Every structure is written in structure tokens, then in C-alpha cells.
Amino acid sequence: MPHLMPPLAIRAFTATSALGRGLEAHSRAIAASAGGLVANDFSTSPLPCWIGRVAGVEDEPLPREHAEWECRNNRLAWLALRQDGFIDAVRAARGRYGASRVAVLLGTSTASIGATEEAYRRLDHGVVPRDLLRPAIHTPHSLAGFVTRVFDLEGPCITVATACSSSAKVFANAERMIRLGLIDAAVVGGVDSLCDSVLFGFNSLELVSAEPCQPFDANRKGISIGEAAGFALLERAGEGEQAPLFIGYGEASDAHHMSTPHPEGLGAELALRDALARAGIEAGDVDYINLHGTASQKNDEVEAALVARSFPATTRASSTKGFTGHTLGAAGILEATLTLLAMRDGVVPANLGATTPDPLCGPQMAWQVEHADVRIALSNSFGFGGNNACLAFARQGVPA
Amino acid sequence: MSAALTVWVKGIGLWAPGTPTWQAFREVAMGGAMPGGHERPVADTLPPNERRRAPESVLLAAAAAGQAVAMSGLDAATLPCVFASAHGDQTITDYMCATLATVPAELSPTKFHNSVHNAPAGYWTIATHCHAASSAISGGEESFGAGLLEAATLAVADDRDVLLASYDIAGTGPLGGMTGTTGPFAAALVLSPRADGAAIRLDISPEPGNSAGAATGDAWMDGVAASNPSAKGVPLFRALAAARPAALRVGAAQGLDLHIDIGGIP
Numbered sequence A: 001m002p003h004l005m006p007p008l009a010i011r012a013f014t015a016t017s018a019l020g021r022g023l024e025a026h027s028r029a030i031a032a033s034a035g036g037l038v039a040n041d042f043s044t045s046p047l048p049c050w051i052g053r054v055a056g057v058e059d060e061p062l063p064r065e066h067a068e069w070e071c072r073n074n075r076l077a078w079l080a081l082r083q084d085g086f087i088d089a090v091r092a093a094r095g096r097y098g099a100s101r102v103a104v105l106l107g108t109s110t111a112s113i114g115a116t117e118e119a120y121r122r123l124d125h126g127v128v129p130r131d132l133l134r135p136a137i138h139t140p141h142s143l144a145g146f147v148t149r150v151f152d153l154e155g156p157c158i159t160v161a162t163a164c165s166s167s168a169k170v171f172a173n174a175e176r177m178i179r180l181g182l183i184d185a186a187v188v189g190g191v192d193s194l195c196d197s198v199l200f201g202f203n204s205l206e207l208v209s210a211e212p213c214q215p216f217d218a219n220r221k222g223i224s225i226g227e228a229a230g231f232a233l234l235e236r237a238g239e240g241e242q243a244p245l246f247i248g249y250g251e252a253s254d255a256h257h258m259s260t261p262h263p264e265g266l267g268a269e270l271a272l273r274d275a276l277a278r279a280g281i282e283a284g285d286v287d288y289i290n291l292h293g294t295a296s297q298k299n300d301e302v303e304a305a306l307v308a309r310s311f312p313a314t315t316r317a318s319s320t321k322g323f324t325g326h327t328l329g330a331a332g333i334l335e336a337t338l339t340l341l342a343m344r345d346g347v348v349p350a351n352l353g354a355t356t357p358d359p360l361c362g363p364q365m366a367w368q369v370e371h372a373d374v375r376i377a378l379s380n381s382f383g384f385g386g387n388n389a390c391l392a393f394a395r396q397g398v399p400a
Numbered sequence B: 001m002s003a004a005l006t007v008w009v010k011g012i013g014l015w016a017p018g019t020p021t022w023q024a025f026r027e028v029a030m031g032g033a034m035p036g037g038h039e040r041p042v043a044d045t046l047p048p049n050e051r052r053r054a055p056e057s058v059l060l061a062a063a064a065a066g067q068a069v070a071m072s073g074l075d076a077a078t079l080p081c082v083f084a085s086a087h088g089d090q091t092i093t094d095y096m097c098a099t100l101a102t103v104p105a106e107l108s109p110t111k112f113h114n115s116v117h118n119a120p121a122g123y124w125t126i127a128t129h130c131h132a133a134s135s136a137i138s139g140g141e142e143s144f145g146a147g148l149l150e151a152a153t154l155a156v157a158d159d160r161d162v163l164l165a166s167y168d169i170a171g172t173g174p175l176g177g178m179t180g181t182t183g184p185f186a187a188a189l190v191l192s193p194r195a196d197g198a199a200i201r202l203d204i205s206p207e208p209g210n211s212a213g214a215a216t217g218d219a220w221m222d223g224v225a226a227s228n229p230s231a232k233g234v235p236l237f238r239a240l241a242a243a244r245p246a247a248l249r250v251g252a253a254q255g256l257d258l259h260i261d262i263g264g265i266p
Helices: A023-032 A064-069 A072-081 A086-097 A113-121 A142-151 A163-179 A196-204 A266-279 A297-310 A328-345 B022-029 B048-053 B056-072 B090-102 B109-114 B119-128 B140-158 B173-179 B219-225 B229-242
Strands: A008-017 A050-052 A102-107 A157-160 A185-192 A228-236 A245-253 A288-291 A316-319 A376-383 A387-394 B005-015 B081-084 B134-138 B162-168 B185-192 B200-208 B246-253 B256-263
Touching (some): A008 A023, A008 A072, A008 A163, A008 A328, A072 A086, A072 A142, A086 A185, A086 A228, A102 A163, A113 A196, A113 B090, A113 B173, A142 A157, A142 A185, A157 A163, A157 B140, A163 A185, A163 A228, A163 A245, A163 A376, A163 A387, A163 B140, A185 A328, A196 B090, A196 B109, A245 A266, A245 B134, A266 A297, A266 A376, A288 A297, A288 A328, A328 A387, A387 B134, B005 B140, B005 B229, B022 B056, B022 B229, B048 B119, B056 B081, B056 B090, B056 B162, B056 B185, B090 B173, B119 B162, B134 B140, B140 B162, B140 B185, B140 B200, B140 B229, B140 B246, B219 B229, B229 B256
Parallel strands (some): A102 A157, A288 A376, B081 B134
Antiparallel strands (some): A008 A228, A008 A245, A157 B134, A185 A228, A245 A387, B200 B256, B246 B256
């Protein structure tokens, strides 16, 4: 059995997605049940599908001092970092603890592979064009390298790339390092940006819907791909802590198949049980679950059954992929942010996009937006390769 | 001052061009043998059909991981695992980018699902029926040390034996020209938070600065160590082969090394 986890304070957090830049844009969209998916206009030969695209990324290059990191993924990171006072919060933590005591632990599935794709499109007799001849962006570690440079940090710096659970798992990395005294604070989060690899890749697996995605709908036809960036700053919680709390996590493997989930959701259930145990809570204590809910046939089937059999009807549950699309490696942090906003605002997001509920769904599903006292909440993130993570949070002021 | 992390080594695995097993590497490191020719990694932990389908990165990682787990005598199904790699499967990334630049709609679904950085973790957990936590990380040029830090942290934090495998393959095409990785290498450790009869203890402490990477003076070892980021673990494995108390540094991030004291040798 895992140990009880000492809660961590979430000193600052932010996200940027198709819903807009920063917390208030997300809060407004959720309250109004106004999604951000648009018809696909990305890439040179756009597939007929819908995407969650962040507006304006093309128009905002990185500042000159960060030019060597220039690419869509790092632009998106830079956009997100500048919201909600996040940069100041990290600089303050660096000042309190020192550059080597703050870690950068970030998730991504494809990092800046979009820049590598562009380099291959623009090869001149097999040679990469000069402006893209920057090795630091043609590697999965591009994002974490960039963010570390932005804050001039010298602590542990790790990229977690476990597909769609990536930026959920970084919360667990941070907890372990803080508990063992290796660090005092961690910048966690993740970024994934639209690129041909994921659009044509998921299309080749026949997992992309031609219509806006419909999580948990009986007639769902697949995912809509999105892009997002999000970050959180984690530290030990103090006496009478007034920040929202990260209280538990679970990680587990399906050991079933590379690209389809375990039919009984074994890994997902193990991750859930692990998270509840570390948080010292029971299923009945959970007020809201932000579901993975990709709108793929298999994920939603397995997850709907897991929620229906594990939680009382008082636990509310929804997928927010209908708002943002599936932001892949950024889904963990984006949905952790939406979960924290649900607690802050007392608003359970609608399961946007579904009109005909899948009969496998239980009474927990919030098909429409609801107002509720959300004290304890979970966020599910499941990835390719059967890689599952579940995060548990408590609202500020809720005794852990 | 006590070390930040203390772990014991229960299993070791290694594949390098010329030394396809930890035993073969050890014999070369001890000075009694010459490296042999290039042999295909033997990933016999994977079932035969998966072995045929798996890309090179998966075979390489699974070969080293399989050796380490066999030496530990533990059941792989019980071990949380950390797979570290700077660049993942560069052959597939090269294929993907080349295909997307010309005929994107013809992208192979199998290549796409093998392209994820956690493909080795996925294949491994499926083959070993492992339901424990599995991770796939990158730390750029310091990926080996980042993986060692993460695996040792996990072992101590959760009081469990943990499998670490770090692997990189040779770069291919225009991408290979930028990553500068010239050859394949993989190494694996089973790390335990308890002695339990394990011979070798690692006392690991993060220390500011990067001063790792000094040449060993052995041309073959130095050549392997320079071939890719995972191979920066070579000095540690050389010291493990010598089985003598020693101290060394391994880069774990830009501006951060791990200071490692090797002890507990009988």
C-alpha cells in the first residue's frame, strides 16, 4: 500500500488552450458552456476534422533573448507562462530557495516535433535550413530546456513523455522529490502543440472524428485534437495553508496493448485506488472527477464503467475534451487546472458535446453545467502504452 | 553529510556495440577481453511476435532491462520502471517527418504508435504483465543521469525496487545530423531501497555544476560514452565492473550533476 502523502500547496497555476489565455478565460468558458473547437485549418493539407487551436500563436515570436528556442511549442509555453502572475511566482520561489532547489518537471508527447517536420518539408538537397538548424528544439527535452532557461534554474529538469498521461505524472515526480528533500519547489505542467505527427498519426489509427468530439455520447466517433500549455508551482504546504492543495496521485500500467486500453480498465482502476490511498480519502469523499473522456470508443467505454461502479451518484463527473479537444501530453495539466477552477468557482463543467448519453454511463455524469460545493476532486489522464495517472486535489481551506 | 539518496544495485544490464551483455562489458572493463563485433540486441523478455514488430529502440531497451531483471532474481511484473532516452526512436522520427513532408496521408499507423517516447515502457509492461507505475523520460544530453535520479527517487520515496533502463539509438537522416548520436547503447539497473544481500551501494547526491564527462583513458570506453546521451552512463558501469569503492559524477541536468559514491563492496 502506498504511504499517505503530505499535501503540497499549489502556489500558482495557469493554462492556455483553445478556451483562451489564463484562468479567467477558462473560468468564463466553462461557466457559459462555450467550447473552443474549430474546423481544422492547420497544416498544408488539413484533414477534415475539428481542432482546439490556440489563437494568435503564429503572431507572437519569442523574445530575442530566447530566439534559439523558437518554435510553436515553446511559443505556446511562453504565452502560458505570462498569464496569472506565474512568472513572478516562480521567480519568488527561486529567490526563496535558490536556483538549484527548484525543479522543472514537464510533460509533453511530441514537444517541438512540429519544427522538425518543418525542417524536413524545407530540406534543401537533404540539408536542414539554417534557421531551423538548432539541435535544442529537435528533441523531446526542448520544452523543459526552454522553461529552465527562462527561469535560469539549476535544479532537476525532467521531461516526462508518456503520451497523454505525461503532464499528470509530473505532479508525482515533484511530490517524491519534495518529500525526500531533494528540492523545495517544482514547476510542473506541460505543453503540446498542433503538428502533423499527431493529426495524421491519430488519423492513421482511425481515431479522429470528422465532427467535434462527443465524449461519452452513444454515437461518439473519435477524438478532436487540441493544443494547450499549463503550469503549476508546487511547494510544501504550510500551517493554515491558504492555497489549493495537491493531495494524492496514482500511477499504473495496463499491460494490455500499445494503443487500446485494458477492456476492464485495470490500469485506470489501479491508478484511481493508488490516488485515493495516498490522499487518505474514499471514493465517497470525491465531489468531482474531470474524466479523461477522449471520445474514443474504447476509452470512454472503459472509463464510464469504472466511474459507474466506483463512485456514488453524489460524485459528479465530466470530460472537458469537448471544450478544448484532446491536448495529449498537455491534457494532464490543462485538466488539473480545470479541476482546480471547478473547486475555486463551485462550478462542475458540462460534459460538452454529448447529446445521447452512452448507456454505460452512471448517474455521476454532469451532462450540463452544475453549481456545487467542490471540496475534493480528481483528474484522470490515460495514455498510449497503457499508461495511467490519477491526481487528487483539495480546495483551498479544506483540511486535508 | 549523508547522501540524498541511498540505493543498492540488485541487477545490471548493458548492451553496447561489441559487448552485447553486462558480463561481456565487465570482461572488457576488467581488461581481460576485447570488444567483439556488432550483435543484434537479444530482447528475449519480449514474446517472439512482439520482438519481430518492435522497433530498434524497444529491442535495445528491453535487452538491457531483461538482463538486469534476470540478475536481480526479481519478478519484472512487480517492478515500477523508468525508461530514459534523450531522443527516443530517431529512426521512426526520421521516417515520420520524411513521410509527413511528402505523403502525410500514407503515414503508417504502426510506426505512429511505435513513435511515442513510452513505446519501450509500453512493450515492456505488456510483455512482463507489469501493472506497476511505468514512466518514460528525457533529460536531453543528461538523460542517463536524469533517469538515474528519477529511478532512485522512486525507489526511496515508495520503498520499492525499481527498474531503470536508459537507451538511445544512432541518429538517422537530417535529424541524426542534428542530434549527433552516432551509435546505439542501452544500460539498465534494478535499484533497491534496501541492502537485502545486494552487493553494491550507491550514495547519490545532486550537486550544482557540470564537471562529469572526464575521459576514462580507455579509447573504446570513451568512444562508446561519446556515442549518445544514454552512454554517458558508461563511467558508472565501468566503476561497477571494477567493484571497488569509488566516487564519480554523472550529469543529471544542465547545471546539475549527481555525485555518486560506490560502496558496500564485500
